[in-house]
Amino acid sequence: MNKVQNNKAWFFILPVIFLVAFNAVIPLMTVVNYAFQETFNNNIFTWQGTKWFENILRSERFYAAFGRQLLFTFIILLIQIPLGVFIALSMPKKGFGVSICLVLMSMPLLIPWNVVGAMWNIFALPRIGFLGHYLALLGFDYNFTQSIYAAWFTVILMDVWHWTSLVVLLCYAGLCAIPDPFYQAAKIDGASRWAVFKYIELPKMKKVLTIAILLRFMDSFMIYTEPFVLTGGGPGNATAFLSIDLVKMALGQFDLGNAAAMSLVYFLIVLLLSWIFYSVVMKGEDK
Amino acid sequence: MSLNLTNISKKNLFETHIYSSNLILEKNSINVLLGPTLSGKTTLMRLIAGLDEPSTGKIYFNEKDITKDKVQKRNVAMVYQQFINYPSLTVYENIASPLRVLKHEPDFIHQKVIEVASLLKLNNFLEKRPHQLSGGQQQRTALARALIKNADLILLDEPLANLDFKLREELREELPKIFTKRDCIVIYATTDPMDALLIGGNTIVINEGKIVQYGKTIDVYKNPSDLISAKVFNDPPLNVFESRIKNGIVNINNIEFHLSKSVSKNLSGNYKVCIRPHHLKNKKEEIDDVEIEGKVRICEINGSETLIHFDYNKLNYTSLINGIFNYSIQDTVKFYFKPSNCLIFNSNNKITV
DSSP: OOOOOOSTHHHHHHHHHHHHIIIIIHHHHHHHHHHHEEEOGGGOEEEOTTHHHHHHHHOHHHHHHHHHHHHHHHHHHHHHHHHHHHHHHHSOSSSTHHHHHHHHHHHHHHSOHHHHHHHHHHHTOTTTSHHHHHHHHTTOOOOTTTOHHHHHHHHHHHHHHHHHHHHHHHHHHHHHTSOHHHHHHHHHHTOOHHHHIIIIIHHHHHHHHHHHHHHHHHHHHTOOHHHHHHTTTOSTTTTOOHHHHHHIIIIISOOHHHHHHHHHHHHHHHHHHHHHHHHHHHTTTTO | OEEEEEEEEEEOSSOEEEEEEEEEEETTOEEEEEOOTTSSHHHHHHHHHTSSOOSEEEEEETTEEOTTOOTTTSOEEEEOSSOOOOTTSOHHHHHHHHHHHTTOOHHHHHHHHHHHHHHTTOGGGTTSOGGGSOHHHHHHHHHHHHHHTTOSEEEEESTTTTSOHHHHHHHHHHHHHHHHTSSSEEEEEESOHHHHHHHOSEEEEEETTEEEEEEEHHHHHHSOSBHHHHHHTOSSOOEEEEEEEETTEEEETTEEEEOOTTSOTTOOEEEEEEEOGGGOBSSOOSTTOEEEEEEEEEEEEETTEEEEEEEETTEEEEEEEESOOOOOTTOEEEEEEOGGGOEEEOTTOBBOO
8 A cells, every 4th residue: 555655744743732732832041041151131141051959059048958858758658658548448447437438538639729728827827826825724834936956846747637538549549459268369368458558558548649649749849839938938937848949939039040940950850769769669660 | 978959049128039949069170150140149149158147047068057157167268250369468468368368377378379479370460469460360360369269169259250352261271270180179259151151060059049950060051940041042133933832833924844853743732943053054954954045134243153043934034054154134045953852841931851
C-alpha cells in the first residue's frame, strides 16, 4: 500500500501545543526573561547574564529558607505517611461506617487553603483560641506568634490535619482494591497481622503510596497559603519557607531579578527531587 | 480419612445461601463441585475450609467434630479463581511460605519446594516474582503453595476460570495426575461440565444452594437424578420438551415415537422429555431413529464441532454435531435421535426410565 506523505498530523497536535504554550511555556518564559535581565521603568531591559543566579546561590537567606523547607517537608512526610497508612488500615471495609469515615476524611480537603490558615489562626490564638486556651490551662507557655517552636508546632499540626486525609484516601483506595481471597489465603496459611501487612497490604499499596508521597512532597515543598495566613512567615523568619520568602522578595522588596532566578532554582529543585524519588521507587517495577 | 457434613446450612438475615445438606467425602477422592454461578459453590467451600461457621449442622473430619475449629487449626489449602500469591516474594519463597509459618527446618523446606516445583514445572521460575509470570505460571505457583503442606483437604475454587483456553486445557489435564498420589480430599468447584467429565472422580451437583446429586461423575452424567441435575450437567443446554406419553408412545410437538422396549408399555401421562444436544444428529443411523425436519436458525462452527439451533413447529432445538457443516439460515435439514437416548422426567423431576 502506498503511504501518503503529508504534514496533516501537525493539525492534530496543534491544540495541545497552544494549550501547553499558554499554560506553561509563556508564563515560564516571562520568569526566565526577568531572571537574566535587569528591568527599569518603561519596560527597558538590560542583559545581566547569570548575575541573579550567582546572587541567589551565594545568599545565606536562600539556603536558610531552603533548609527550613526541607525540614518542614521531611517532618510532614514522616508524620503524614505512617499516620495515613495507619488510619486507612483501621477504617472499616464495609457497612455504613465506610461512608461516614469517607465523608469525615474528605472534610479537611474541601476547605479552601486560606480558610484553613485563618481557622487555625483563631483556633490557636494564645489564651483565646480553643487550642491556645487549653494548652495554657495545661501549663504550656504556648504562643505561636512569639515562640519559634510553638510556631513550627502549629504549622505542622495544621498541615497534618489538612492533608493526612489525602494519604488516607489514597491508601484506602489501594487497600480496597485487594481481593478478599488474598486475606483468606493468608488466614489459611496462618499468617500474623504484621505478615499480612508486610507481604500483602504494603506491596499492593506500593503504587498509591508512591503517588501519595509524591503529591505530599510537592505540595508541602510549595506550601504558601496556610503558613502565610497563620504566621506570615514569623516569628522573624522562623516559618518563612521558600515560597513565602520568594513572595517577600518579589512583591515585598520588588527585587524581580533575584526573585525570578530564585523561582527557577526552586522549580528545578522540585522537578529534580520528584524525578529522583519517582525513578528510585519505580526502578524495581518494570524489570 | 473422611469428611462428613451433617445438616449443614448457611443463612444470613435476608437469604439462605446453603440449604440443609448432607455430604460424605471419602479419602483420596477428587470431588468436582459442579454448579452455575451463584449456586453456592464458594459458600460451601468456605464452610468446609472453616472460613465461615455454618448456621446449623456439624462437620466431622475422621469422626471428629471440627465445626468450631478455626481455619488455622484445620489442615486445609485453598486455590482461588484469582491468582493469589504474595506479590513481594519470589516464587520460591511463595511456595515455601506455608512451611515457614509452620517453622520447619530450612533443609526440609528446600527439599519440599524443589519437589513440588518440579511437579508443577516451576523449576525455572523460582527466582522470579509473581507479576513477572504468565497467568498459568502464577496459578501453578498458587497450586504449589496449596500442595506443599500436605493438607488433608485441598479446595480449588474455579482455579482455571481466569486462564486462557490453551493453558486451561493443559492444566486441567495435569490436575488429576497431581492429586491422585496424595493422601487428601480434593474438592474442585467449577461451572463447566467439561471440567467434571475430564477430571472424573466424583461429582457433587449443586444448584440454588441445594446439593442436587452426588456420585461417581460418569454415573451422575449418565443418570441424572432429576431435571436440575441434568440441566446443570449439560452444556450446550439440554433440549427440554413438555410432552404427553400414552401407553409408551411419546408425543412431542406432534412427533410421535415409541420408547425403547425396556420401558413399560403402560407409561402414560405428562412428562418432560430431554434430548442431549449431541444426541441430535444429521444422519440416520438406525431404523427406528426419529426424524425431525428443522429450519436452521443459527449455525455456529467452533473448530471441529457445529452447533445448530433449529426450529420445528414453533419449538427450538439445539444440536451439537461433530464435524463442520455450513448450513445457511432457513435451510431445511433433517435431524435424527434415538428414542433410547431420551431422558424422561416426571413432574416431581425424578427420572422414570
